[in-house]
Amino acid sequence: MAEYKTYETAWCPGCGNFSILECLRTALEELEKDPHEVVVVAGIGQAAKIPQYINANAFSGLHGRALPPAAAIKMANEKLTVIVSTGDGDTYGEGGNHFIHNIRRNIDIAHFVHDNQVYGLTKGQASPTSGQGFVSGVEPDGNNDEPLNPLLIAIATGAGFVARGFAGNPKHLVKLMKQAIEYKGYALLDIYQPCVTFNKTNTYKWYNERVYELGDDYDPSNKINAMEKAMELGDKIPIGVVYQEAKRTFNEKNEVLKGGKVLVDKKTDPAAVNKLIKEFI
């Protein structure tokens, strides 16, 4: 376990992030990834502190902007295992546009959204996944907007791997993380993460009463079924892989990258440049 360990964390005791961090370390170790082959990319937020606490290449970018650099890193060097660990606000709020469009790109990265249904680092405002009626300092009347359903939107946008995990079920979460990392393409893993300080609705207890693991009898390959499953958010909430489909990845489709060529290893040939120069004569 030591290999992926680094700094002391700044999270609140009891925060769901601790479990997610441990699961990520375990998943990477079980997959036998070397820290220097892994890049952890994040935006800004409590979840987004993950790259600070894991001994791997780390890209702590801007709030909401984790996906674009992550995608580009994978385009530049597909030998790297690229993991995005970031919050629900980061991903679905500020970063919503990149969420949609990187699904369309289908770049081969694993995206772990620590979904605490709240803006943690900025002290408890409603996030896009907060329930209606969620009260905060800036929403004293309670949040009026309909919560966004990340899984359903991801499926509707064409994601090939759509899953939900729960910080309170680490064994299952490690498995999901490994599946997401090994999936070839954009893999969304939305992880229920209790925020013990600011989310007094979606507590460990609340989640424990609701989540259940999808069994082997569940077939994640049927899109319509999967959408229905993704809408199951009442008394029972499924965790596991809700939808899965094999798709060609960005790098496989891209003319310059396909065949496993590593962009950063390419060199520009002066003769080729001179040829271009001549074309203008």
Place this chain on the structure above:
Amino acid sequence: MAEYKTYETAWCPGCGNFSILECLRTALEELEKDPHEVVVVAGIGQAAKIPQYINANAFSGLHGRALPPAAAIKMANEKLTVIVSTGDGDTYGEGGNHFIHNIRRNIDIAHFVHDNQVYGLTKGQASPTSGQGFVSGVEPDGNNDEPLNPLLIAIATGAGFVARGFAGNPKHLVKLMKQAIEYKGYALLDIYQPCVTFNKTNTYKWYNERVYELGDDYDPSNKINAMEKAMELGDKIPIGVVYQEAKRTFNEKNEVLKGGKVLVDKKTDPAAVNKLIKEFI
């Protein structure tokens, strides 16, 4: 017809926008809206020139940013009929995040997306709805990204009125526009609009061969069915209201606005301010 007419247009002869503009004028006239009660909001693009050509209050904002001001205009003065007319790039590309979140807000505006499946004004690049393989000056190999399905995403995000129209079927389009305007809440009407100059794939002929009107037997109230219908994009493509559901609007839910209060008619009471001042003593 004269009432809503203004400037000469700068579109190419044969462009689908002409029909959409005519339909919009007709819809507004048939709904007996006075030009000064209507605000047409747009971003930037060919579609977004609509406010230039219609005699109504006009807000020509930034590329990709039509929805936020439109939403705020409706919050500020709900007596206004607010219409957003803008392009597919504007809406689903640059403006993707506002698209998602204004669905969640469910503000009572009608959103007409002129979906020519291309960036028209900037000369023909692939838009988020362009088909895979779409070739342009900046995508000489053809577009590799999966086209976004606006209707499916809108339903998945919780929109209560989701429809598709076709510029080549003006009678039907006028009807849809009127329904969208009259719907209480955010109404998405994605309109197939041939771009005769830059989109040589999705031509009038292409659309004519595929689109069919949803009949009276189609029930737009079932979400799962609607999602399936929204995925029907092959040889046959439905036009009409794909999904419809009654929902409380932003203004109805908002504590300050509910009951039909017009924000811009409120006045600040100095006594109330003095009370706040005293609270700090």
Place this chain on the structure above:
Amino acid sequence: MYNLLIGGAAGQGIDTTAAILEKLMKRFGYSVFTYRDFMSRIRGGHNFIIMRFGTDEVLSHSYDLDGIIALNEETISIHEHELKEDGFILCDSDMDTDDKRSIKIPMNDMAKEIGNSKVSGVIAIGVILKLFGENADNVEEVLRGFLDEKHVDVNVKAINEGYKTADKRYEKLEGRFENWMILSGNQAVALGAIAAGLRFYCAYPMSPATPIMEYIALKSHEMGVVVEQAEDEIAAINMAIGASYAGAKSMTSTSGGGFSLMVEAFGLAGITEMPLVVVNVQRPGPATGLPTRTEQADLKFMVSASQGEFPRMVIAPRTHKDAFYQTIRAFDIAERYQIPVVILSDQYLGDSSGTVEPFDISGVEVAEPLREFSGEYLRYRYTYSGVSPRLIPGKSENIVAIDSDEHDEAGRIIESAEIRTKMVDKRMKKLEMLKEELIEPDFIGHDDFDTLLIGWGSMYGPLSEAIDMLNSAEGERFAALVFGDVFPLPDKVLKEKAEKAKNIINVEQNATGQLAGIIREYTGIECSSSVLKYDGRQITGKQITEKILGGGSNG
């Protein structure tokens, strides 16, 4: 004047403790200034506040401490050296310190007994009241005024318990501030906006600007303000512009990073001539930087943000009082000139609390858009002043058309070179009138000065203290100019004073001396040296004094 530090880990209730204590001290007649030094985390780490109170107006903080209230041991080890020799350290009996100045009280046990382990800090308040010779009888009434009903009893109890444990140690000073207000700079801005007639407020959470949103949200029903949390800052500002178009006074607030995302729409307000107030509560950058700390490094960015050229105004509030009145003025100017106005605050002013004479809104007048117009209405009619009549849509029979493209008087898109030139001229013309009503910088200090210090915004407090300190010694005489209106730059007083100055030193909370640069550009006046600090902590009057007397200025 007394100076206390309350320190502990995030989550230990320092903020509540400070909020109660500052209110009480003011009620006891003191002018209070509370400085907040917080880490960007929710639990743990080391946070502290410094509360200074005295019988003259206190406008800044200091690190010369009379007392430390240590909610954890770390606070003692970090701050001991700042404590005066005769100061005290108030801490729990269990704490491991052999500092002779410590007053150990079993606050944690007492808190448990009271039934709420979080009130240790409040017990300390009781101790403090006793130490400073206050009478605790009225505490309950004060708390009732601003705490949630259900929290009053336990806090009153905690204070009383603490009170019993100690003896009087300091003289009670008689101050005149009992009936003044105490509030933070962020609250002052928020209240100013409300007083100006704010109707629509839209923002995305961002430290250190979020408290503005929180205050407005809290009062939104009462005052009839729609408060909307946007999906991102781009939406926030575009919504604010939309609401302004429709006739609602609107505002958004953020910090530098959020402003970066607003830059394009800031220009939209420019070309569409839309009144708009944007608050930037600065924190250290670039990018995420130090989220909960202070800096003044966005000045040049505000002055030139967005492509193209258009008139704008940047006002940097200097004090809590300024924050209120200048925000009101920002709304008025935004409407009268139809331009975007930036309130350029910072974490130091925004998060600190200050004591202010109750705001007087009797003279307040804020311009309004038109609701009627006779004759042919043209949104962008050329006028002598450059300002065109602004109708709002739906309130008259006229059509109001605005356009982010260059446009003609009717607001319709054009490509004509002639109209383009006229429209640019029309917009820029407004600056002429605006320049006539700029507020000159505040002058502090000796009329017969040798050295002139120059600063802006929240540097007001530290600079006025520095001038006092500098002038209290024999020798060289000092004065300072502190700018509130920073752009366009008011230059009359500056030129006058600069002429007399032997040296000019700019004192700024940034690394490049941004105001000095702007002064050079617009007046040719050159600062001979600078005092610059950019570690995220506001400079104090004493630090300025030392830098200047020690010749240790960098510049």
Place this chain on the structure above:
Amino acid sequence: MYNLLIGGAAGQGIDTTAAILEKLMKRFGYSVFTYRDFMSRIRGGHNFIIMRFGTDEVLSHSYDLDGIIALNEETISIHEHELKEDGFILCDSDMDTDDKRSIKIPMNDMAKEIGNSKVSGVIAIGVILKLFGENADNVEEVLRGFLDEKHVDVNVKAINEGYKTADKRYEKLEGRFENWMILSGNQAVALGAIAAGLRFYCAYPMSPATPIMEYIALKSHEMGVVVEQAEDEIAAINMAIGASYAGAKSMTSTSGGGFSLMVEAFGLAGITEMPLVVVNVQRPGPATGLPTRTEQADLKFMVSASQGEFPRMVIAPRTHKDAFYQTIRAFDIAERYQIPVVILSDQYLGDSSGTVEPFDISGVEVAEPLREFSGEYLRYRYTYSGVSPRLIPGKSENIVAIDSDEHDEAGRIIESAEIRTKMVDKRMKKLEMLKEELIEPDFIGHDDFDTLLIGWGSMYGPLSEAIDMLNSAEGERFAALVFGDVFPLPDKVLKEKAEKAKNIINVEQNATGQLAGIIREYTGIECSSSVLKYDGRQITGKQITEKILGGGSNG
């Protein structure tokens, strides 16, 4: 020197006509400069190009026309007055004009006969070749070199048909430019990036920057560059930064509005010390402004964009040649200093074509990040120069950690005041070395000048022509300094020349004289007056001359 205008509606093929004609004229030995004046629409309206060709290097346009090729009647009515008395108007026989200078040829009918109604303009090329005494024999070979195979025959035919219809009228001049290149400023930037080793290019379409993307996309396979159209400009720049982190030379390009959206991430490159090249092809703002036209109003914006302070460089290419070499240099500097570099071009330079001596890449060297490192690796190690060793992830056993928060040498988040100060100092330190390698402005004109004109970027061409014109008369002597490196501002030559100057006049394509402001700020040198134009059309040498001689300068 000759000067032709080709005008018509959007969609009438003016662009193709110009592209063929400029290539041919260069092959005939001329230096050619093609100015493009397009409306923001796809069909209709009035567009024109002005093509100037001569035997000395032509670096700017002029409105004194020798000939007009009118593809529609509007072209004649709009431009007649610019035509010299002995000039000609080449138009279709059907056109309704009684201008005596017209040469009517049934080009439309001929085009129909050839079987492609769009080739009227190409027929006109044939006429032009004849008028200017060229031999049309080699046309086919030239066209084959750059037209799609399937278009060659019809175009050759059209030219030959046109050729037959006219008589020689002008002397063929013997130029030496046959083997030079002709390309647009945008293409020169794109080619420069490719020559510098570009690996990753990401952008969102925006006029007038899109042609950069188009050229790179066209050559992406051949040159091994990943070209990605982003969902928005925010994604574009964040992707470019990600690719740079991973070790790919990366670039994004846009115009001012897109840059506005990139501002936050521009600061991310600043604090993470990530090499990055951003091209801003300026157009008139604010906001959408005039999308297809030119302006130089983003200079101050580039210099101060983003919250906080960090070193950056802004280079404004002056000519097509500069556009190539300076782009290469931008990549090198970005990598060596680990800073963001802005190439600040504009629509005038970007869209116009110019004749350039074939680029010589034999001396080109562009720095690369490290792939190996021995010892303890710290991404942000403090060094004397401020530049730390930059490893890329995955290529060594080391961990590369970067952070948009303030961080320590290892790249991990910190809150320490001391580390913060050291990190700001470390970053700003780089400017010292950078300032040593700045390129001084080009000096043009008389060594013994009275009046010094000052300009930057694309003003080079018009200013050099103006200096020639101004000095061709008796009396006052003129010279000009044209800045390419604009920020940090190189000031040695400026100070030297300013000392000698009786008057200094800044000539800029903006309304506020932005370079003059920067010069005042950084050197104290004051321009005595300005020539400013901001109608979206580049000023010509003649217009500058007239303004200056007529005393008609505004400023």
